[in-house]
Amino acid sequence: MSWGEFIELRDLRSTREQAALADATQDPQLPEEKGEGHNFQPCSHAQPTWCDLCGDFIWGLYKQSLRCVNCRFTCHYRCRALIRLDCSWDRGSVADHAGVVEHNVETDTNVDERTDSVKQELTTPEVLQKVKEYNAQINSNLFMNMNKDGSYTGFIKVQFKLARPVSVPAPKKGGHDVGGRRASGVKRRTSFYLPKDASKHLHISSRTTSREVIEALLKKFTVVDNPGKFALFERSERHDQVYVRKLSDEERPLRLRLCSGPNEKVLSFVIKENETGEVNWHAFSMPELKNFLLILQREEEEHVKQIVQRYALARTKMQEALSGSTPG
Structure with a gap:
C-alpha cells in the first residue's frame, strides 16, 4: 500500500471508530471494571465457538461453556471468575441488543445462494x-482501477455488528509486555465492546477473499481473536425487505461490489460473529482434532447415561405404583 493510500484510508475512519479503538488499545487510563452485570447460563452450541476471555477454542457442544443472556459474552466455566469486562446491556439501547436495529425485517438466506449477477465469471x-x-x-475518490493482469482493485466498506466483545493485546507496562499467561494459565488480553455503527474502508483486490478481508480487518485493529470467530455477510434491500447472506471463505467481496454497483442499499458488507457457519476443521492440528473426538465421545456417553438413569427411575416408580395397587 502506498503512503497516499494509507493517508486516504486513515481519513476515512469514522470519528466514533477512532475514539473506540484508541481508547481500547492506547489509553492506559481505561475505567476499571469488575465483570459485573452478567447473567451467565450454561450454553449448548449448535456450532463450537471461542472463549471471549482467553480466546481459546471451546471444545465440546454439550454444556461446555457459559453465555450471558444479555450481552452474549461467552466463556469457559474456568474463565468466569476472571472476567473484568462489565455487561454491555445497560450501555446500549434495548433495541440494539434485541436485534431490532432496522425498521425492515432481516431475512437470513442460504449460505450458498448467490445473486444472479455474480453466478458467472466475467x-x-x-x-x-x-x-x-x-x-x-x-x-468520491473511491474508484476502482484495472491492472494489466486483468485483476482490479478498489474499496469496500465493512460495517461492524458485533454483539460479543473483541480483544486486543494486553497493554505494556514500563516498556515490558505484560502479555503471555496469568498464573491460572489464561492469556492476558484487553477486551471491549466495539460500537455497532463502527465501519472501515478497505482497499483490496478482486482476488481478495472474504476470509482475507476478515483477517485484514483484525490486523488493522490489532484484534487477537481467532478469525474463525467472525464471518462476513452481504446485506441487501429489496421490496422493503432486508436480506442477509453469509459469504463463503473463498468468495470475492470486490467482485460482488463491482457487479452490484456502489449503492449501499443494493449491497453492503457486515462483519458479525460466525454463529451459524461451519468450523474450518482443517485449521486444527491432528492432536487437537483427536482431543475433540474424545470429548465428544465422553459427552455422548454421559448424555446416554443420564437418559438411561432417567428412564430407569421412571420404570422403578411405575413398578412401585403397580405393586401397591389392588386388583379391580
Whole structure:
C-alpha cells in the first residue's frame, strides 16, 4: 500500500471508530471494571465457538461453556471468575441488543445462494466495462482501477455488528509486555465492546477473499481473536425487505461490489460473529482434532447415561405404583 493510500484510508475512519479503538488499545487510563452485570447460563452450541476471555477454542457442544443472556459474552466455566469486562446491556439501547436495529425485517438466506449477477465469471472486456460504469457513479475518490493482469482493485466498506466483545493485546507496562499467561494459565488480553455503527474502508483486490478481508480487518485493529470467530455477510434491500447472506471463505467481496454497483442499499458488507457457519476443521492440528473426538465421545456417553438413569427411575416408580395397587 502506498503512503497516499494509507493517508486516504486513515481519513476515512469514522470519528466514533477512532475514539473506540484508541481508547481500547492506547489509553492506559481505561475505567476499571469488575465483570459485573452478567447473567451467565450454561450454553449448548449448535456450532463450537471461542472463549471471549482467553480466546481459546471451546471444545465440546454439550454444556461446555457459559453465555450471558444479555450481552452474549461467552466463556469457559474456568474463565468466569476472571472476567473484568462489565455487561454491555445497560450501555446500549434495548433495541440494539434485541436485534431490532432496522425498521425492515432481516431475512437470513442460504449460505450458498448467490445473486444472479455474480453466478458467472466475467470476461476482461466485461470487467473493464463494469469498472467504467462503476466509476461513473462514484461521487468520491473511491474508484476502482484495472491492472494489466486483468485483476482490479478498489474499496469496500465493512460495517461492524458485533454483539460479543473483541480483544486486543494486553497493554505494556514500563516498556515490558505484560502479555503471555496469568498464573491460572489464561492469556492476558484487553477486551471491549466495539460500537455497532463502527465501519472501515478497505482497499483490496478482486482476488481478495472474504476470509482475507476478515483477517485484514483484525490486523488493522490489532484484534487477537481467532478469525474463525467472525464471518462476513452481504446485506441487501429489496421490496422493503432486508436480506442477509453469509459469504463463503473463498468468495470475492470486490467482485460482488463491482457487479452490484456502489449503492449501499443494493449491497453492503457486515462483519458479525460466525454463529451459524461451519468450523474450518482443517485449521486444527491432528492432536487437537483427536482431543475433540474424545470429548465428544465422553459427552455422548454421559448424555446416554443420564437418559438411561432417567428412564430407569421412571420404570422403578411405575413398578412401585403397580405393586401397591389392588386388583379391580
